[in-house]
Amino acid sequence: MLLTSLTDPRDLERAVTVGDDVLSRAELLDRAGRLAASLPDHGPLAVHATPSIDTVVAITAAILAGVPVVPVPPDSGPAERGHVLTDSGATAWAGELPDDVDLPVVLPGSQPIAPRPVDPAATAMLLYTSGTTGRPKGAQLSGTAIAAGLDALYQVWDWTPEDTVAHGLPLFHVHGLILGVLGSLRRGSRVIHTVKPQPARYAAVDATMYFGVPTVWNRIVDEPDAARALGRARLLVSGSAPLPATLFDRIAALTGQAPVERYGMTETMITLSAHADGERRAGWVGLPVPGAETRLLPATDDATDDATDATDAGPVPDDGETIGRLQVRGPMLFDGYRGRPDADDECWAGQGWFRTGDLAVRDPDGFHRIVGRESVDLIKSGGYRVGSGEIEAVLLDHPAVSEVAVVGAPDPDLGQKIVAYVVGDGRDAQALIDHVAAQLSWHKRPREVVFLDDLPRNPMGKVQKKLLT
Missing domain, CATH: 3.30.300.30 (ANL, C-terminal domain)
Known part of the structure; x- marks a missing residue:
């Protein structure tokens, strides 16, 4: 089961905290189990993904019931929300119902159900991309992929059941939802969601790991007392966007430790990261996590390539300077876009390789640095x-x-x-x-x-x- 720790007979008080709401492991299992009893057999379940304990309960319920879950950003406009619901085929809604949504709302039953047998290869979560180059696409992540991605990070970050993870990131993205919440629930560690990613709220909680994006870290270092308070943690993780070198240095100076940078996408989970016990280098996103592989192919003038062309061309040199088109593969990758075979054809390069669309360099030690998006960030001058x-x-x-x-x-x-x-x-x-x-x-x-x-x-x-x- 994806969330193995929930059925551990050893209860964990304060397993999940969101703002002022706190649930033990047993309480979460009970609430999620009662909601799961009311879910449709096949779903998907659309969840109004507010930063709340109700969101955690609803997503946990869908996973326990083996129903695909579609986290819907709470600030979505009617057009975007309508596209996500129609494209995903959502059959029910959890949370406060917007006026423009015509789906039945699921309410908890009187008795919790036991976790259902679930095909780990089936879609567990349908996450929608940001739609930078068109309408958002639904990335289908199986339970197997999510588990593989999280298990790799447990090794890379020395993440144990004794850890407490704190963050205030959205609960509809990989970073905040899958890593921050599901990662903690699977590992059996505590998670504290601060509702908003504000420096004072981060500083007020006692955690061993803090997750943030560069904007959050920038605000934290602008309040030195809050930044120093985070020095008690053993790991500060930054992702979702490049971290400027000066910000990296300011974090290190105020907290006493350099942040861990990592790289991933909705479609791939986290495939590159610095290690908790290894080198942390400003501007570099580290090494492939266990199970992940990368290759850098020449950044040619032709926007398309296939497995044969890639093999013929060969990889770019690992000199830390030559830019290549980053491709990744591994068990944590998604199974394709829902209903978009055309998009699947564009992103898969054969033999399990996924075209990230990102440009990168790799040094002789295998460290990677992301230098931009191929579609808009490769400049030929x-x-x-x-x-x-x-x-x-x-x-x-x-x-x-x-x-x-x-x-x-x-x-x-x-x-x-x-x-x-x-x-x-x-x-x-x-x-x-x-x-x-x-x-x-x-x-x-x-x-x-x-x-x-x-x-x-x-x-x-x-x-x-x-x-x-």
């Missing part, structure tokens, strides 16, 4: 291939820059010129160009800097670079 991500990371280290997006714009001489769109204080373009040139190769400097009040973003908050070119 003056015969060089440049990843915009590394330029963005350097610019974010400048005190006058709060947000930045780097793109390639058509240029008659260079093919593409590097353009940085910057949000922040000041308007000294040359200072920013010189800042990059001082830290990276000369050809990676921006040829133009454009100052904006805001960067264009989609409803999930991701920058839409295509609107900048």
Whole structure:
């Protein structure tokens, strides 16, 4: 069973805490079991994924009942929510019902049911991508994939039942839901959700592991007392976006330990990570987790490749500089997009390899650094291939820059010129160009800097670079 620790006869008081609500392991099993008794036989179950104990209970109930669960972001608009519900084929709803949703609401029964026999290869969770390049797609994650991904992290992060995980991340993404909540429930450790990822709330809880995204960590280091309080933990994990090197250093200085960076996607779980007992290097996302494999293929002008072409071309050198197209495989990968064979054909490269769409470099020790997305972040300028991500990371280290997006714009001489769109204080373009040139190769400097009040973003908050070119 995916959540093996729930049936452990040794009860764990305060197994799950969300805000002021606390459940022991037995209480969670009872509440989830009573809700599971009312679930449809096949589902899927759509869950209004608010940061609440009710969300944890509903998702646990679906897993116990062997019903696929669809976490629905609570801030979804009617159009996005309608697409997710229609595409997923959801047959019931758990949580507060929005006016535009026409599904029966499940209510707990009087008696809990025992966990049902579940096919571990069946879809346990249907997570929808952010829709950066179109309408959100439903990534089908089996119980086997989720278990494999979590079990790998237990090894990499030395995660034990004695740990307490704290975070305030959304309960509809891999990071907050699968790692933060399901990871704790499967391992038998405690989890504390702070409802909001605020520095004071992180500092107020006593945990051994804290999960956050760069925005959260930036806010924490801006409140030094809160940051120092986290020094009692044994592991600080950052993911979901690149962590600027200066922020990495500030976290280390205030807490006494460097953060662990990791890499993953909705479709792949976590495939790369620094180790709890190993090197932690600013800007690098570490080594493949147990069971995962990676390969970097040449970043050619052809946007498509197949297994044969990849084999013929061979991998790029592990020199820490040459950019390649990152592909991964392993037991933690998803089973494809629901109802989207066209998207499946695009993302699978044969023999189990998944095209992440990300660009990366790998050094001789096997450490990986992500340099951007292939579709928008590979800039071909003056015969060089440049990843915009590394330029963005350097610019974010400048005190006058709060947000930045780097793109390639058509240029008659260079093919593409590097353009940085910057949000922040000041308007000294040359200072920013010189800042990059001082830290990276000369050809990676921006040829133009454009100052904006805001960067264009989609409803999930991701920058839409295509609107900048």
